Amino acid sequence: MIISLGFVRSAGQILIKELDWAQNKLESKLIDVTDLPDQNIQGLYIEDNEHFSSLAGILEKEKSFYPILDAQDDQISYALFEELPAQQFKDLYAKVCNRWVMGQNLNSIEQFNAHIIHFKALWSKDRITFFEELWYWLKRNLGATDLTIIFNDVIKAEEKDENNEKKERPKLVQSLITGSKKANFHQGGAKEKELMSHYIEKFHDVFEVTEFTPAKGQFVATAQIERSPMIFMSRTTQLNQLQRSVLTGLFNGLQF
Numbered sequence: 406m407i408i409s410l411g412f413v414r415s416a417g418q419i420l421i422k423e424l425d426w427a428q429n430k431l432e433s434k435l436i437d438v439t440d441l442p443d444q445n446i447q448g449l450y451i452e453d454n455e456h457f458s459s460l461a462g463i464l465e466k467e468k469s470f471y472p473i474l475d476a477q478d479d480q481i482s483y484a485l486f487e488e489l490p491a492q493q494f495k496d497l498y499a500k501v502c503n504r505w506v507m508g509q510n511l512n513s514i515e516q517f518n519a520h521i522i523h524f525k526a527l528w529s530k531d532r533i534t535f536f537e538e539l540w541y542w543l544k545r546n547l548g549a550t551d552l553t554i555i556f557n558d559v560i561k562a563e564e565k566d567e568n569n570e571k572k573e574r575p576k577l578v579q580s581l582i583t584g585s586k587k588a589n590f591h592q593g594g595a596k597e598k599e600l601m602s603h604y605i606e607k608f609h610d611v612f613e614v615t616e617f618t619p620a621k622g623q624f625v626a627t628a629q630i631e632r633s634p635m636i637f638m639s640r641t642t643q644l645n646q647l648q649r650s651v652l653t654g655l656f657n658g659l660q661f
Contacts, residue, residue, distance in 0.1 A: 406550055406622035406640040408498050411441075412450040412476070412486045416459045420487060421446060424494055426622050426642065431491040438463060445550065445585040448501040452476040452483055470586060472505045502642060506548035510651045513546055521658035528630060528659070532558075533590060540588040546651055547624065549639035553583040555597050556635040600636055608634040612656035617644045628656045 406426040411419045417438055424431045436444065441463055448471050449464075451457045457464070464473050476482065479500070489497065513520065520542070527535035536554055544552045558580040561573045579593035579601055607613055607627040616625040624644060626637045 406642075408495075408502075408550060408642065409444070409446045410448045410450070410486075410494070410498060410501065411444070411446045412483055413438075413452065413456045413460065414483060416456055419449070420483070422486070422489065422494060424491060424498070427620070429491050429495075431489075431494055433487070441467060446471055447498065447548070447550065448472050448474055448505065450474045450476045450479075450481065450486060472501065474501065499642065502548045506546065506643065506648065509545045509548075510647050513542070513651050513655070517654060517658065520655065524655075524659055525661070536582045537588050537590070540582045540584070542655075543637065543652070544639070546648060547639055547641045548643060549624070549641040550622075551583075551585040552588075552637065552639040553581055554635055554637055555579055555581045555593060555600055557601070557633055558592070560592070601634065604634075604636055611660060612653050614644070614649060619643075626652070630656070630659050631661055 407423050408426055409421055409423040411421045414420050414435065419436050419438055419441060420433060421436055421444060422431060422433050438460060441449075449467070451460075451473065467473070476486075479497070481497070524535060524539065527538065536556060540552055540554055543549070543554075556579070558578050559575050560578055561575060579597035581591050581593050581597060582588045583591065604615065604627050607615055608629050610627070610629075612626065612628040614624070614626045616623060619642065622640045622642050624637070624639045624641050628635050628637070
């Protein structure tokens with residue numbers, strides 16, 4: 406798992422620091438501000454108000470993906486950020502991520518009724534959009550660096566009937582919504598079918614965390630809505646009781 410934070414160096418450049426969580430290896434790179442939308446960072450520090458003003462258009466679009474932070478609030482300067490060793494970077498990341506995720510969790514609790522009504526409507530009318538929006542909701546509430554949702558889907562497939570004529574018939578397949586910063590839809594294959602079979606005994610519960618390994622940042626959970634099973638696989642550094650309760654509460658509310 407790679408965790409990363411950024412710091413605005415100037416109106417045109419941003420320093421990105423990336424840490425390999427398992428290897429405890431820290432690397433830095435300077436990017437142009439125009440490349441920021443392509444970066445999967447988990448927080449961005451700004452020290453100069455003039456830089457904030459000049460980047461307002463970009464930051465307005467980015468703020469839904471991660472927190473935009475005032476460096477003075479955390480008493481950190483660009484020079485200090487640039488020289489942070491791996492463990493101090495981990496500690497800073499944990500502080501930033503915990504604060505951001507708690508805010509997302511509390512906001513979800515305050516808006517639970519609206520979220521459940523909205524997701525129920527999408528489930529009935531637009532299943533793909535349901536999973537896309539669920540992907541973003543889960544990623545924010547988990548503080549995940551990446552997320553995959555595997556679910557059953559139905560497609561039309563050509564098959565020959567008893568008269569050897571081709572006809573379209575519904576076929577059950579596995580699909581997935583996956584990505585690091587943005588969600589992408591793919592049709593699954595043998596791997597996704599095998600995963601569904603592997604976790605079949607877990608689908609009797611509305612929602613269940615089946616694996617969380619902090620050392621590797623690996624998170625796996627299962628859920629079902631109207632007997633439709635789904636698997637969630639992500640990388641995250643934390644999973645506390647508030648997060649578990651928020652996720653469980655959502656899926657309890659989505660039972661028709």
